[in-house]
Amino acid sequence: MPNPLTQFHHRTSFPAPHGRLACWERARSQLRQALADRLRQPTLPVAPTSPLATERAWSLARQIMAKGYYSRVGRHIRLSDLQAELDILRDQSATYVRASWQWGGRKVDSNDVRWLSTHLHHVQGDTLASPRPPADRMSPPPRFCWQTYSPALTRSITADVLRDALIGYRDLVELNFPRFGAALGCTASSPSASKAW
Structure with missing residues (x-):
């Protein structure tokens, strides 16, 4: 009888997951790099x-x-x-x-x-x-970037950046990880959703 392991092109050995959340940790370690590459791209x-x-x-x-x-x-x-x-x-x-x-x-x-x-x-x-924010798009650019930012403009841009980051985060979760939406506070049914979005 042929060895069943010869039927596989790739084999990986790892300890059987045991203990609380061990399966999740194993899955996370397998998915992390591929997901990081997709996010970076x-x-x-x-x-x-x-x-x-x-x-x-x-x-x-x-x-x-x-x-x-x-x-x-x-x-x-x-x-x-x-x-x-x-x-x-x-x-x-x-x-x-x-x-x-x-x-x-x-x-x-x-x-x-x-x-x-x-x-x-x-x-x-x-x-x-x-x-990019308008102050970063001045033409010709100033000698130093900070010269175009007043305290009020800096606050406004920071608020815009944080808002866009939260919206982008929600979009990623809702389209790509819908089952995790409630756990991450992205769905309307979650208590923190109304505060975050």
Whole structure:
């Protein structure tokens, strides 16, 4: 009789989980790196109106238009120019299951290109604007960044950043981890939801 272990391409040995929450700790250790990679990229799905989608769109568009030379890209990117670049990348990847391009140490793949092409249908106007605060988008920039920030403006921007972070967090949980929503305080039924959102 053949050894059943020979039927597997990959084998991993680990102690059997035992004790309180041991299975959860094992699952967490297996999922952590893959999830961290998705968050870093960022490739977890969110609603088109989410602040996270706005940031991802700008980051990808800037990479594609700059091709490693970020001084080429200003505070706005014309959608017609961006769409032309996306069409070229789509044509290049048409015969591959998955393709990727790398400029200046950062990678964009065909999934990013497809996502950005779809996202552009939700963008109002004919340009994509940097999502950074207005004081960070002054042209020409001041010698020191802090010169453009008054205490009132700093408070306002901090409130906006925290609000967008909370909304983005909620969007990630609701779309990607719906069963954890109540535990993380993201659903209407949870006591902290009304305070947080």
